[in-house]
Amino acid sequence: MHSITSAFQPDASGTAPKQQGGSIPNLKLSDGNEIPMLGYGLGTANFKRGGDTAFNQQIVDHTVAAIKAGYYHLDGAEAYGNEQELGAAIKAAGVPRSKLFVTTKTSCRAGETIETAFSRSLAKLGLDYVDLYLIHQPYFAKTPADHQSKWAEMEAIKDSGRARSIGVSNYLQSDLEPILTTARLPPVVNQIEYHPYLQHGDLVAFHRQHGIAIEAYAPLTAITKAAPGPCDAVYERLAKKYGVSEGEIALRWCLDQGIVALTTSGNEQRLQGYLAKLPAFHLTPKEVEEVAEAGREKHFRGFWLGKFAADDRR
Ligand SMILES: NC(=O)C1=CN([C@@H]2O[C@H](COP(=O)(O)OP(=O)(O)OC[C@H]3O[C@@H](n4cnc5c(N)ncnc54)[C@H](O)[C@@H]3O)[C@@H](O)[C@H]2O)C=CC1
Numbered sequence: 001m002h003s004i005t006s007a008f009q010p011d012a013s014g015t016a017p018k019q020q021g022g023s024i025p026n027l028k029l030s031d032g033n034e035i036p037m038l039g040y041g042l043g044t045a046n047f048k049r050g051g052d053t054a055f056n057q058q059i060v061d062h063t064v065a066a067i068k069a070g071y072y073h074l075d076g077a078e079a080y081g082n083e084q085e086l087g088a089a090i091k092a093a094g095v096p097r098s099k100l101f102v103t104t105k106t107s108c109r110a111g112e113t114i115e116t117a118f119s120r121s122l123a124k125l126g127l128d129y130v131d132l133y134l135i136h137q138p139y140f141a142k143t144p145a146d147h148q149s150k151w152a153e154m155e156a157i158k159d160s161g162r163a164r165s166i167g168v169s170n171y172l173q174s175d176l177e178p179i180l181t182t183a184r185l186p187p188v189v190n191q192i193e194y195h196p197y198l199q200h201g202d203l204v205a206f207h208r209q210h211g212i213a214i215e216a217y218a219p220l221t222a223i224t225k226a227a228p229g230p231c232d233a234v235y236e237r238l239a240k241k242y243g244v245s246e247g248e249i250a251l252r253w254c255l256d257q258g259i260v261a262l263t264t265s266g267n268e269q270r271l272q273g274y275l276a277k278l279p280a281f282h283l284t285p286k287e288v289e290e291v292a293e294a295g296r297e298k299h300f301r302g303f304w305l306g307k308f309a310a311d312d313r314r
């Protein structure tokens with residue numbers, strides 16, 4: 001698989017070394033696979049409202065443009081309603097499948113097996129495998145046994161070879177622990193909302209302890225939905241120091257913690273700017289901490305998903 005990669009591969013412990021040359025290294029997952037650390041998402045700007053079943057060529061066009069710009073990590077989901085458009089974009093973009101990293105997620109509909117949902121997603125994508133298959137959120141699980149039985153279904157999908165890696169999304173530590181006690185193939189990723197205003201306390205350390213990589217969604221929140229805020233000044237200072245945008249600082253803040261960043265935009269120049277600028281600099285550990293410290297002055301959650309919603313105590 002193609003990657004915007006370098007000679008060094010940070011591991012899921014989050015110790016992303018300073019990249020060598022001009023590239024964004026892939027992250028090595030605990031199952032031995034690699035994930036490109038900057039991903040293009042189809043779950044927000046490209047999301048199709050429930051009931052909107054019409055094929056949307058604009059979603060295809062935006063996604064083709066992203067792939068052609070160099071976004072080879074594509075984050076999809078059954079719930080986004082646009083797996084057919086994602087599959088059409090993959091076919092139209094002219095990049096070999098082996099160079100792409102394609103994620104989709106299951107919503108675990110009641111009374112349906114993961115196998116049924118997964119087969120439906122593969123058919124809509126027009127693919128015979130995905131690189132990463134995630135449980136989108138744990139709302140189905142009322143007991144530890146619910147988590148464990150659902151996870152056994154995910155392991156069967158990985159055993160079939162049709163998902164190179166398996167993981168979860170919007171899982172709390174209390175959701176992960178039952179799985180980790182019984183899993184033969186532990187989750188290698190948890191995709192969660194992560195930015196300076198939502199750092200999840202010791203949840204990140206828990207992931208590092210268990211070799212679970214974090215994918216940050218909504219990484220730009222501090223300059224979008226949650227602006228203005230306490231990060232503004234440090235973002236402005238660092239953007240000026242490195243000659244980049246605040247958005248590029250926000251994305252680097254994830255990457256330099258060994259955290260995958262998922263973003264999107266219909267603005268091709270902005271997307272191309274990320275790929276041009278991000279490999280060319282990194283934040284020092286002190287600068288990463290400065291942003292984190294400023295971020296802890298404000299709490300903001302943009303997505304109320306899974307038990308994070310129930311667990312949000314502030
Ligand atoms: N697993 C899950 O439950 C979730 C997964 N995701 C995934 O993450 C992806 C990215 O999520 P986002 O929240 O879109 O990420 P994001 O925080 O990177 O925001 C991207 C949005 O910000 C806009 N933007 C960028 N720079 C800006 C600026 N300077 N000023 C104003 N707006 C600016 C872009 O046009 C775009 O619409 C989704 O597409 C989806 O694939 C997102 C939410 C939940």
Ligand SMILES: O=CCc1c[nH]c2ccccc12
Pocket residue numbers: 043044047077079080107136137303305
């Ligand atoms: O994943 C991005 C946000 C989102 C959009 N639709 C759904 C449905 C279920 C979980 C999350 C989402």
